Each structure stands twice: as structure tokens, then as C-alpha cells.
Amino acid sequence: xxxxxxxxxxxxxxxxxxxxxxxxxxxxxxxxxxxxxxxxxxxxxxxxxxxxxxxxxxxxxxxxxxxxxxxxxxxxxxxxxxxxxxxxxxxxxxxxxxxxxxxxxxxxxxxxxxxxxxxxxxxxxxxxxxxxxxxxxxxxxxxxxxxxxxxxxxxxxxxxxxxxxxxxxxxxxxxxxxxxxxxxxxxxxxxxxxxxxxxxxxxxxxxxxxxxxxxxxxxxxxxxxxxxxxxxxxxxxxxxxxxxxxxxxxxxxxxxxxxxxxxxxxxxxxxxxxxxxxxxxxxxxxxxxxxxxxxxxxxxxxxxxxxxxxxxxxxxxxxxxxxxxxxxxxxxxxxxxxxxxxxxxxxxxxxxxxxxxxxxxxxxxxxxxxxxxxxxxxxxxxxxxxxxxxxxxxxxxxxxxxxxxxxxxxxxxxxxxxxxxxxxxxxxxxxxxxxxxxxxxxx
Ligand SMILES: Cc1cc2nc3c(=O)[nH]c(=O)nc-3n(C[C@H](O)[C@H](O)[C@H](O)COP(=O)(O)OP(=O)(O)OC[C@H]3O[C@@H](n4cnc5c(N)ncnc54)[C@H](O)[C@@H]3O)c2cc1C
Numbered sequence: 373x374x375x376x377x378x379x380x381x382x383x384x385x386x387x388x389x390x391x392x393x394x395x396x397x398x399x400x401x402x403x404x405x406x407x408x409x410x411x412x413x414x415x416x417x418x419x420x421x422x423x424x425x426x427x428x429x430x431x432x433x434x435x436x437x438x439x440x441x442x443x444x445x446x447x448x449x450x451x452x453x454x455x456x457x458x459x460x461x462x463x464x465x466x467x468x469x470x471x472x473x474x475x476x477x478x479x480x481x482x483x484x485x486x487x488x489x490x491x492x493x494x495x496x497x498x499x500x501x502x503x504x505x506x507x508x509x510x511x512x513x514x515x516x517x518x519x520x521x522x523x524x525x526x527x528x529x530x531x532x533x534x535x536x537x538x539x540x541x542x543x544x545x546x547x548x549x550x551x552x553x554x555x556x557x558x559x560x561x562x563x564x565x566x567x568x569x570x571x572x573x574x575x576x577x578x579x580x581x582x583x584x585x586x587x588x589x590x591x592x593x594x595x596x597x598x599x600x601x602x603x604x605x606x607x608x609x610x611x612x613x614x615x616x617x618x619x620x621x622x623x624x625x626x627x628x629x630x631x632x633x634x635x636x637x638x639x640x641x642x643x644x645x646x647x648x649x650x651x652x653x654x655x656x657x658x659x660x661x662x663x664x665x666x667x668x669x670x671x672x673x674x675x676x677x678x679x680x681x682x683x684x685x686x687x688x689x690x691x692x693x694x695x696x697x698x699x700x701x702x703x704x705x706x707x708x709x710x711x712x713x714x715x716x717x718x719x720x721x722x723x724x725x726x727x728x729x730x731x732x733x734x735x736x737x738x739x740x741x742x743x744x745x746x747x748x749x750x751x752x753x754x755x756x757x758x759x760x761x762x763x764x765x766x767x768x769x770x771x772x773x774x775x776x777x778x779x780x781x782x783x784x785x786x787x788x789x790x791x792x793x794x795x796x797x798x799x800x801x802x803x804x805x806x807x808x809x810x811x812x813x814x815x
Contacts, residue, residue, distance in 0.1 A: 398422050401797065402635065402644035404622050404658070406430070408438040408602045408783055410650030412790030413775050415520070415605055417648075418612040420798045426606075426614060427635075427642065429621040434602035436720075437652050437782065440675045440750040441598050442710035443701030444690050445517060445784050446535055447510035448560040448590030451551055452502045452760025453713070453780070454493035470729040472697035474714035482656070483715055486669040489758035489814075498759065500554060505761040505808045507558040510781055512804045513788025514594065520787055526604050529703040530596035536565075536573050537588040537692040544694055545585045552588060563589045574689045576738055595690035595701035597708075598783040617642075622651070624661050631771045646797055648773045653718070653755040655763075655776040666763055666811050668777040670718055670753035675710035676731045677703075677750070678742040686741035696733045707741055709734040713754070713780075722751045754779050764789050765796060765810040773797060774811060 398421045403414045406428035417424045430436065453473070465471030475487070493502060520526065539545035552562050567584035571577050577584065606616060617639070626634040626641065634643040649655050653670035680686045686707045691700040698711035711730050727749040735744055756779040757763060763777040775793050778785045788804075795802040 399645040399797070401425070401646045401648060402427065402642055403648045403650055404635065405650035405652060405654075406433040406602075406606065406616065406618070407436060407650065407652050408434055408598050408786040409652070409775055409778060409789060410648075411602045411606050411609060412786040413648055413650055413793050414609050414614050414790075415612070416790045416794035417797065418609055418614045420794050422794075422797070424609070424614045425617060425642070425644065426609070427617045427620050427622060427637065429619065431618050432603065433606040433616070434599045437752040437754060438598045438602055439752060440677060440708065440710075440748075441673075441752060441783055442675060442699035443595045443597060443703060443708045443783070444535060444692075444699050445514055445594040445596065446590075446690075446692070446699075446781070447507065447514040447784055448555060448562050448593050449535060449537060449588075449692060450503070450506040450510035450781055450784065452493070452499065452506055453756075454490050454502065454758065454760055455499050456494055456496055457547070459491060459494055470712075470725065472712055474712070476714065476716055478715075478717060480717060483669060483717070486667050486758055487715075489667055493759045501808070502759045502761055503551070503554050504558055505759075506781065507555065507560060508804055509762060509764070509788050509792075509809065510784050511559060512792075513785045514592070516787035516791050517594070520605075524605075524608055526601065526608065528596045528598075528601035528604060529706075530594060531688070531690065531702060532594045533689050534573075534589055534591040535593035535595070535690045535692060536570060537590075537694060538570055538577070539585045539587060540583050540695045542585050548588065548694070561590060561592050563591070565589050574687050574691065576685055576687045576741075580737060593690065595703075597703045598786075622658060625658060625772075627662065627769075631769050646771050646773065648775060648793060648797075650775045652776060652782070653753040655755065655774065662769070662772075664767060664811070665814075666774065666777070667758055667814055668755045668763065669715065670720075671713045671756040671779065672716055672720065672751055672753055673710060674712050674722070674727045674730050675708055675750045675752070676727060676734065677748045678707045678709065678731075678734065678744065679746050680705050680707050681742040682740055686738055693733070693737065698730060698733050700734070707734070707738070718753065720751050720753050722749045727751070755782065756780070759813075761809060761813075762789060763809070763811050764792055765806055767811060
């Protein structure tokens with residue numbers, strides 16, 4: 373029998389103190405990828421006493437997808453993209469260059485396979501199941517972030533004033549309400565507010581008050597700069613003894629007798645006891661050589677960062693504008709606006725029309741928030757799974773672990789996912805269930 377042996381991978385690991393290396397407290401761990409997920413994983417591993425090295429092809433941490441995301445810690449809005457309505461909306465948007473979600477079918481078997489799995493998740497039953505799983509990780513993660521902040525004093529332009537989801541379409545608002553119940557059951561605090569209350573929460577919305585239908589406010593959610601956080605956390609990790617090897621590209625995994633023997637990089641072979649893949653969208657490319665198929669596919673998104681001119685004209689509460697699926701986060705004297713998703717493979721170049729769509733929508737909502745000519749454009753590749761749930765845990769190889777596929781919520785989930793994986797590797801029972809989070813759910 374193979375290593376799967378019909379067992380749940382997530383469950384055959386933490387059956388005692390360090391089940392992987394019985395009796396050994398500290399192991400040598402190689403974390404592949406220094407995005408927000410990789411650095412958070414390294415932090416919790418180092419705190420647990422392991423000898424950690426982080427490898428990344430970039431010259432520093434959080435240079436790829438974790439660089440300029442929407443900034444939201446949106447645990448109470450952690451709903452997957454795959455809903456019963458999404459296929460119809462995607463069809464409607466198919467011909468629009470400014471569509472919030474853009475499927476361009478390409479001759480890419482990985483995209484076709486991903487899309488079929490995505491469609492299979494667009495049922496009410498799967499939506500409930502996937503929402504529970506995503507919210508479980510996201511809520512746990514937000515609590516870990518709060519704890520980490522208290523323990524380290526880390527600063528990253530954070531704001532702890534909640535997230536307000538605003539609606540301008542009556543039907544969309546009504547259809548969103550059952551989700552509030554699901555979230556309630558998952559322990560999320562979400563408050564239904566009318567248009568006037570939306571303006572009370574965020575006064576910069578006053579001039580669009582007549583167009584607002586209402587909103588959903590989650591007071592416990594947060595926002596902050598994921599790049600600043602990761603850079604600072606990497607510094608804290610270095611103080612804890614973590615080694616960072618930047619400018620080092622992982623080329624392939626070296627397999628020994630049923631386990632990993634090392635990774636081949638452009639700077640030579642690196643070895644460890646345990647390997648953790650936190651390569652975001654690129655994880656499947658490296659896993660392919662092992663014959664492991666994990667349905668993580670890049671979903672390209674855009675952000676614009678506008679220097680704030682008039683303080684009162686820019687929002688100070690993080691927002692989700694349901695009409696255009698765009699998020700807003702105030703990062704001190706900058707306003708970060710992010711949105712759109714398109715499936716164009718691994719191309720992360722900025723397409724002018726898509727980036728301008730985000731900027732135009734921001735300037736329509738907050739016309740006097742800042743100087744649009746100084747806005748900075750950015751595009752990144754969300755490592756997306758078809759069910760909107762990350763892939764955290766073991767693989768059929770006993771010394772290889774995954775922490776990827778966090779999609780739209782990698783910043784929200786980074787601390788929780790890092791903590792969970794460090795617990796699994798250390799042989800400690802995780803504080804939340806890992807059910808439905810492993811790669812074994814894909815069969
Ligand atoms: C427009 C946009 C808005 C978003 N908004 C939010 C938000 O508001 N809230 C939220 O929670 N999430 C948001 N996200 C999602 C979030 O940014 C991602 O989920 C998260 O950054 C993923 O982190 P990661 O560490 O897994 O991946 P990455 O940050 O991409 O890290 C992977 C690392 O692996 C390295 N790497 C890859 N291949 C190799 C190789 N072969 N050798 C060596 N190194 C390699 C890369 O250099 C990179 O540093 C947004 C994403 C986008 C695009």
C-alpha cells in the first residue's frame with residue numbers, strides 16, 4: 373500500500389510528541405517561499421524551537437503576491453468564490469474587459485481541470501461546507517495575528533476598526549443575507565446596517581448615501597500592509613535564528629527512498645529533515661515532478677495605491693464594495709484599492725484597462741481622496757483552489773508539507789496556517805480541526 377493507505381493525511385501526524393521524529397524536539401526545516409505564508413510559517417516553527425531556513429528567488433520577503441494586496445484581514449467575510457450564482461455571473465461578464473471575474477479559456481489543461489472542479493463546488497451544499505472550512509482557518513488566524521502583534525509589537529499600518537461591506541443593489545443585498553447566518557453559526561460577529569448607519573461608520577461615504585442599500589459590518593476584522601508585516605516578521609524571525617536565503621530559485625525536489633532527500637536550487641542542493649512548500653501559485657509546478665497534483669491555479673488581481681490628499685475624503689474603515697467586488701484599506705497616508713480576478717496563467721504583468729477599472733471605481737466612490745496621477749498600479753497572482761479553502765498539512769511524503777492555496781485570503785490566513793503547520797510538524801494537536809484542509813480532499 374502507498375503512503376495514502378486510505379488514511380486521512382492530516383490525522384496520521386500529530387499522534388504524540390513529535391510523531392515524525394519521535395523524541396527529537398528540534399528538527400531542521402526548509403521553508404520554500406518567503407511570502408506572507410512562508411514567513412509566518414517560519415516564525416511559528418522557530419518559536420517552537422526548530423532550526424529554520426527560508427529560501428526565495430526574490431531579493432527579499434513578500435515581493436510577489438504578498439506585495440500590494442487589498443490589505444484586509446477579512447475573517448468574517450471569508451466566503452469562497454464558488455457559489456451557485458457565480459457561473460451565471462461569470463457568463464454575464466464574459467465579454468466585459470472590466471469584469472470583476474474574467475475567465476479566458478486557454479489551451480491549458482491545468483486551467484480546464486481547475487474550472488471543472490470549481491463548477492463542481494458551485495452548489496449550495498458545497499458553499500456551506502467550504503465556507504465553514506475557510507472561516508474556521510480565517511477566524512483562528514485573526515486571533516493568532518492579534519496574539520503575535522501583542523507578543524512582538526509588530527507595526528504594519530494596521531487598523532483594527534472593522535470591515536464594512538456595502539451594497540448598492542437590493543437583490544445582491546438580499547441574496548447576501550443567508551451568508552450572515554452561516555457566518556453567525558461559524559462564530560463570526562456580523563451586524564446588518566442600513567444606509568445611514570453605513571455613513572455613520574464611514575463618513576467619507578456621505579455623498580453616495582442615496583445609492584446605498586445597506587451593509588454588513590464586521591467589527592472584529594482588521595486591515596494592514598501585508599508587505600510591511602512580512603518584512604518586519606522576517607526581521608523578527610532572523611532574531612529568532614531563522615536563516616534567509618534570498619535570490620535562490622528552487623528548481624526541483626530530490627526524491628530518495630519514499631521521502632525527500634533535498635531540493636535542487638540554482639545555488640546548489642539544500643537539505644533538511646522537513647520541507648515545507650509555501651510557494652503560493654507556483655507550488656503545483658514544483659510538485660509536478662513528484663507526480664503530485666494539487667489544484668492551485670493563479671487568479672490574477674490588481675491593486676492601486678493612492679497617496680491620500682484630504683484625510684476626511686478617504687475612508688478610514690476598510691470597505692468591500694459589493695457592486696464591483698473591490699476592497700479598500702487605509703494604510704496610514706495611502707489608500708489601497710484592490711479587486712478583479714482573471715485566469716490568464718502565470719502572466720503577472722499589469723494590463724492598463726484592468727488596473728484603470730480599479731482606479732476609476734475608487735475615484736468614483738471617493739473623488740477627492742487623493743491625486744489619481746500619483747496612483748501606483750500592481751498585479752499579483754492569488755494561489756487559488758477551486759473550493760476556496762487552503763491546502764495545509766501533510767503529503768504522501770512523510771517529510772514534505774504544504775501551506776498554499778490561500779487564494780483571496782492569504783494575508784488573513786497566514787498566521788493561523790503557519791501556526792497549524794508548525795503544530796503538525798511538532799507533533800502537537802492543532803487548536804482547530806484540520807478536517808477538509810489537506811490535499812487528500814482532492815482525491
Ligand atoms: C489583488 C489582490 C488583492 C488581495 N487582497 C487580499 C486581502 O485583502 N486580504 C487577504 O487576506 N488576501 C488578499 N489577497 C491574497 C493574498 O495576497 C495571497 O493569498 C497571499 O499573498 C499569498 O501568499 P503566499 O505566501 O502563499 O504567496 P506569495 O506571496 O506569492 O509567496 C510565494 C513565494 O514563493 C517564491 N517562489 C515561487 N517560486 C519559487 C521558486 N521556484 N524558487 C524560489 N522561490 C519561489 C516567490 O518569490 C514568493 O515570494 C489578495 C491578492 C491579490 C492579488
